[in-house]
Amino acid sequence: MEVPLRVTLPYRGPMSPPQATRADPxxxxxxxxxxxxxxxxxxxxxxxxxxxxxxxxxxxxxxxxxxxxxxxxxxxxxxxxxxxxxxxxxxxxxxxxxxxxxxxxxxxxxxxxxxxxxxxxxxxxxxxxxxxxxxxxxxxxxxxxxxxxxxxxxxxxxxxxxxxxxxxxxxxxxxxxxxxxxxxxxxxxxxxxxxxxxxxxxxxxxxxxxxxxxxxxxxxxxxxxxxxxxxxxxxxxxxxxxxxxxxxxxxxxxxxxxxxxxxxxxxxxxxxxxxxxxxxxxxxxxxxxxxxxxxxxxxxxxxxxxxxxxxxxxxxxxxxxxxxxxxxxxxxxxxxxxxxxxxxRFQEELVAALLTRLGINPRGAAADKPLAAALVKALQARTVTIDRLFFHWRGGRDPGGERYAAEPYRALAALLDGRGTIPTHPYWSDPEPCSLHIEEVEAIWAPIAERDDWSSFDGKIAAIRRMGQAISTPLDPIRATGQQAIVTGGV
Incomplete structure (x- = not known):
């Protein structure tokens, strides 16, 4: 998939103080x-x-x-x-x-x-x-x-x-x-x-x-x-x-x-x-x-x-x-x-969206287009879910290990070298990413239908919002010490 350039961060903005209602029909x-x-x-x-x-x-x-x-x-x-x-x-x-x-x-x-x-x-x-x-x-x-x-x-x-x-x-x-x-x-x-x-x-x-x-x-x-x-x-x-x-x-x-x-x-x-x-x-x-x-x-x-x-x-x-x-x-x-x-325009925006979700800052077409293309190839390998790949690689981290040993991931890691950031929110150290596939939607609905139990629904809303906070938390640049990069947060 051809993926050229441009990164725009979505607005998530700080919560503003309560305001008076401004009706404007x-x-x-x-x-x-x-x-x-x-x-x-x-x-x-x-x-x-x-x-x-x-x-x-x-x-x-x-x-x-x-x-x-x-x-x-x-x-x-x-x-x-x-x-x-x-x-x-x-x-x-x-x-x-x-x-x-x-x-x-x-x-x-x-x-x-x-x-x-x-x-x-x-x-x-x-x-x-x-x-x-x-x-x-x-x-x-x-x-x-x-x-x-x-x-x-x-x-x-x-x-x-x-x-x-x-x-x-x-x-x-x-x-x-x-x-x-x-x-x-x-x-x-x-x-x-x-x-x-x-x-x-x-x-x-x-x-x-x-x-x-x-x-x-x-x-x-x-x-x-x-x-x-x-x-x-x-x-x-x-x-x-x-x-x-x-x-x-x-x-x-x-x-x-x-x-x-x-x-x-x-x-x-x-x-x-x-x-x-x-x-x-x-x-x-x-x-x-x-x-x-x-x-x-x-x-x-x-x-x-x-x-x-x-x-x-x-x-x-x-x-x-x-x-x-x-x-x-x-x-x-x-x-x-x-x-x-x-x-x-779509191709440019796809680079923006992919790099934003990965937590990588833009550097320009020459660097961003190949990186986005490598990321798509890694996703197309379909050895892990989309949510899990972005969770593990957030901030440009290379998780390594057997699951990411195949060539598409090694190519991605090579292009990410030197571009990493530090995901500091505790969410990134959770054992699993927050996902919402159809099986979980049905599992959330089942107790509501069977016994009017909304606890899974309420818990999922809280988990989703916590993930949103983690995604919107600014990422710090990786600090190099010799040949090592200091990265916080586990996978």
Whole structure:
């Protein structure tokens, strides 16, 4: 695999002091052509199962008492100064390369918009909150297992440095749901997500399909200003070009980060690709244990369209649908060149993601490209899991031993010589890395289903966050003493 240059560290930022809530429902600027007001479902129960306190503090909701949490995130009473009614957004999209003009928020809605401690506009949106005009024949509900799986996915991806939506609140709702792909009846839940934008490629596809050029230009401006913090111009074509350029970069980083952490989203349809480049909407996701290009997450992905190694291709294809939609505005400057250059951006971002996860600082193309290529070859050897290799080799350490005696590892060790750093967090001395393969997900769910025992779930969230702290802890340069390098932390 060709892997050129560039390293950008993901933002994990220090926890900021609690702030006041800054409501900012900017979605209303778009007007009624973009959404439908809806009424939340009434649920017989509201049993709290998860609340993201650390992100609640970052958006000014950290002081909410339990009763207020329930009102807002199980009953969906409006937040002060925010949307008075939830909004189901309208969009279309390609599903497994087949165009579907009947999509839209079918079991969720946009509940509120507010600013975080960095000034970013964030959306609080739901999954499982009831039927909308876009539900088609579905019940608009979410299984509790689906909610648990999404919490686990978002926590793990955030800890690994992937740009992802956050699971904000999960309530069990006391209904019995019937599903064809799991034992039924099964328990129900409603999930609130926190994400940087609710607009996806399919939002633009819908407007292009309907020929609504004025609304298409309006949506471009909305995304450019509110999701990327860019100043709009009086030139719709220039705005479209700038948005597409930013979005190409964001999605290239997303695709690279999926590979670096071994993640398979499962359903990379164009309605599941956010314009902000933030990963979201987790259904049949999985982490592949080994670097297996053919590994799939969804049992219904019979052709492997969204397999692990095909995810960059899938995301690029979706980005092409955005380009086609924007072309309705006219001759967007550089549109084809930016689309054709997406692959090179992805390759650069893959180097960034691989070196970041390994804990190695960049040195430039001449050194970083061969190192990333050697790392991929070591991963492709598939003698250890992806998690274990990055755990053992963190900071450029050469663990040695029989397991890493083969040529791909020796080639990697040679390129890492002199580039090491010291992983100082105690996590790196644990006997095993923190992983989240499908067997463990099922093992976490089993005691919840059988006896309402949430201890494994709570323990896993704590372990994942500890790993995230270890990954974000700065690494110290190795101090050479003669021919020896002093390295702390065991394997």
């Amino acid at each position: 900017r979605i209303l600027d778009l007007g009624g052509d973009f959404y439908d007001e809806v009424t939340p479902a009434y649920f017989p129960k509201a049993i709290p199962r998860f609340f993201n306190q650390r992100w609640a503090e970052r958006i000014g909701l950290g002081a909410l008492a339990a009763a207020a949490r329930e009102r807002h995130f199980a009953r969906f009473d409006p937040l002060p100064g925010n949307l008075s009614r939830p909004l189901a957004l309208r969009y279309h999209g390609h599903q497994f390369r087949h165009y579907n003009p009947e999509l839209g928020d079918g079991r969720g809605f946009l509940f509120a918009q507010l600013r975080d401690d960095r000034g970013r506009l964030l959306d609080l949106a739901t999954k499982g909150s009831g039927q909308t005009p876009w539900s088609r024949r579905a019940d608009g509900r979410l299984t509790l297992k689906g909610g648990v799986r999404e919490v686990l996915a978002t926590e793990m991806l955030e800890a690994l440095g992937v740009n992802t939506s956050k699971s904000f609140a999960l309530y069990e709702t006391g209904e019995e749901l019937w599903r064809g792909d799991e034992p039924s009846p099964t328990r129900s839940a409603v999930l609130t997500r926190l994400g940087h934008g609710h607009i996806r490629i399919g939002s633009f596809q819908r407007l292009a399909y309907l020929g609504e050029t004025a609304n298409l230009a309006k949506l471009v401006r909305y995304c450019l200003v509110n999701l990327y913090g860019e100043a709009e111009t009086n030139d719709p074509l220039a705005d479209a070009a700038r948005l597409f350029d930013l979005m190409c970069g964001a999605t290239a980083r997303l695709a690279a980060s999926y590979l670096a952490v071994g993640f398979v989203h499962g359903v990379l349809n164009s309605d599941n690709i956010a314009i902000s480049g933030e990963s979201f909407d987790y259904g049949p996701w999985r982490f592949t244990p080994e670097w297996d290009d053919a590994f799939t997450a969804a049992y219904f992905d019979e052709t492997g369209l969204y397999a692990f190694g095909r995810q960059p291709e899938a995301i690029h294809w979706d980005v092409a649908q955005l380009a086609e939609s924007l072309a309705l505005l006219g001759e967007v400057p550089g549109l084809a060149d930016m689309l054709n250059g997406w692959g090179a």
